[in-house]
Amino acid sequence: MEKRVGVLLSGCGVFDGTEIHEAVITLLMLDRAGATAVCMAPDIDQHHVINHLTQEETGEKRNVLVESARIARGDIKAVKDIKASDLDALIMPGGFGAVKNLSDFAFKGADATVNAEVKRILNEMVSMNKPVGALCIAPATLTKALADKQHPEITIGNDMGTSAALEAMGGRHFECTVEMAHVDKVNKIVTTPAYMLGPGIKDIAKGIEKLVDEVLSLI
Amino acid sequence: MEKRVGVLLSGCGVFDGTEIHEAVITLLMLDRAGATAVCMAPDIDQHHVINHLTQEETGEKRNVLVESARIARGDIKAVKDIKASDLDALIMPGGFGAVKNLSDFAFKGADATVNAEVKRILNEMVSMNKPVGALCIAPATLTKALADKQHPEITIGNDMGTSAALEAMGGRHFECTVEMAHVDKVNKIVTTPAYMLGPGIKDIAKGIEKLVDEVLSLI
Numbered sequence: 001m002e003k004r005v006g007v008l009l010s011g012c013g014v015f016d017g018t019e020i021h022e023a024v025i026t027l028l029m030l031d032r033a034g035a036t037a038v039c040m041a042p043d044i045d046q047h048h049v050i051n052h053l054t055q056e057e058t059g060e061k062r063n064v065l066v067e068s069a070r071i072a073r074g075d076i077k078a079v080k081d082i083k084a085s086d087l088d089a090l091i092m093p094g095g096f097g098a099v100k101n102l103s104d105f106a107f108k109g110a111d112a113t114v115n116a117e118v119k120r121i122l123n124e125m126v127s128m129n130k131p132v133g134a135l136c137i138a139p140a141t142l143t144k145a146l147a148d149k150q151h152p153e154i155t156i157g158n159d160m161g162t163s164a165a166l167e168a169m170g171g172r173h174f175e176c177t178v179e180m181a182h183v184d185k186v187n188k189i190v191t192t193p194a195y196m197l198g199p200g201i202k203d204i205a206k207g208i209e210k211l212v213d214e215v216l217s218l219i
Numbered sequence: 220m221e222k223r224v225g226v227l228l229s230g231c232g233v234f235d236g237t238e239i240h241e242a243v244i245t246l247l248m249l250d251r252a253g254a255t256a257v258c259m260a261p262d263i264d265q266h267h268v269i270n271h272l273t274q275e276e277t278g279e280k281r282n283v284l285v286e287s288a289r290i291a292r293g294d295i296k297a298v299k300d301i302k303a304s305d306l307d308a309l310i311m312p313g314g315f316g317a318v319k320n321l322s323d324f325a326f327k328g329a330d331a332t333v334n335a336e337v338k339r340i341l342n343e344m345v346s347m348n349k350p351v352g353a354l355c356i357a358p359a360t361l362t363k364a365l366a367d368k369q370h371p372e373i374t375i376g377n378d379m380g381t382s383a384a385l386e387a388m389g390g391r392h393f394e395c396t397v398e399m400a401h402v403d404k405v406n407k408i409v410t411t412p413a414y415m416l417g418p419g420i421k422d423i424a425k426g427i428e429k430l431v432d433e434v435l436s437l438i
Contacts, residue, residue: 012231012239013289020231020290024243024420031421052288053295060279069271070232071239076272201243202250 010097019095094136157193229316238314313355376412
């Protein structure tokens with residue numbers, strides 16, 4: 001049976017949505033491994049829209065599900081329509097959208113609130129003992145979502161401020177290099193720093209490939 | 220000396236801009252091969268904006284350079300600021316943007332007009348005997364842009380209607396499978412069908428890797 005892996009998106013673009021390279025490389029590595037990606041995103045407005053050329057806010061309104069559909073070539077569902085029983089595993093790519101749209105960690109740090117549907121699907125996955133992977137800054141939203149239930153080992157690389165905020169939310173931070181993934185075998189949580197470290201697309205691809213392999217092996 | 224390869228984008232999303240998977244895999248393969256990607260796009264409005272969830276037009280206005288910047292993580296220039304002498308080669312990913320924004324081939328077929336700056340940079344490349352790669356439907360815009368100068372061998376896979384339009388514009392179409400790239404050694408033009416054939420991201424990645432290798436070997 002083909003493994004079905006949710007890919008939880010948060011828009012389309014590093015500064016206000018999903019980091020595009022991380023999402024596409026996740027989809028590539030899943031397909032190469034023979035797994036089926038099930039793309040999903042919450043059907044909510046983005047926190048804001050950033051012009052990626054100037055890094056300024058544009059004042060536009062865009063919807064997270066609609067913009068995420070660009071990465072998924074239209075093959076995507078609202079998170080509310082997905083249950084953990086539909087999936088064997090779930091992966092969250094990074095980008096600021098993961099902490100601006102899926103939660104407000106980018107603005108509130110350890111006091112963040114996680115989107116209710118995102119919190120629901122992540123907790124369902126963990127309750128069913130199904131593996132969850134998170135890239136880049138996405139472990140922040142994951143840690144907060146699971147805080148009532150578990151205190152996973154996670155990595156976002158080596159940034160002191162961010163790792164302190166993760167520990168304040170109940171995570172146990174481990175330093176990690178970009179070409180590696182940190183595996184919490186007990187909680188079945190796999191994380192990799194990706195563009196929290198960079199420096200380039202070939203570097204993050206190594207860590208994402210490891211993460212996908214580890215997530216699939218934990219199913 | 221590191222090879223500098225232009226990556227000519229046309230927005231961000233398969234239905235109204237650059238096909239995101241094709242662009243990201245092009246960037247990945249260039250980085251793995253030790254080449255530097257120089258992302259660029261014309262500073263013009265998109266022909267239209269398509270909601271990628273419903274495939275309907277939204278009526279919004281978006282700029283091709285600004286949206287392309289999402290794929291390039293902000294590291295992108297306007298085509299008008301790039302000369303062929305800055306580059307060793309150039310690659311055009313596909314997606315409808317390549318034939319809606321870089322030209323109007325999607326609407327006018329063989330009677331298409333190519334954006335003036337896009338036509339200029341492509342003709343400069345060819346005049347300097349520098350290789351050009353094109354993915355998916357992008358060979359249509361490339362063929363039209365070069366029609367006064369050369370009649371390259373190109374592929375868009377095996378679609379009869381599209382290949383007939385390419386031949387009407389002076390191209391010589393060769394059938395090709397998704398995991399391969401067609402090489403015109405005389406004109407230094409390399410093309411691969413990518414999502415003109417699909418079916419999946421791992422399949423198009425094979426052809427794009429071949430295309431990148433062939434383009435770099437022609438420098």
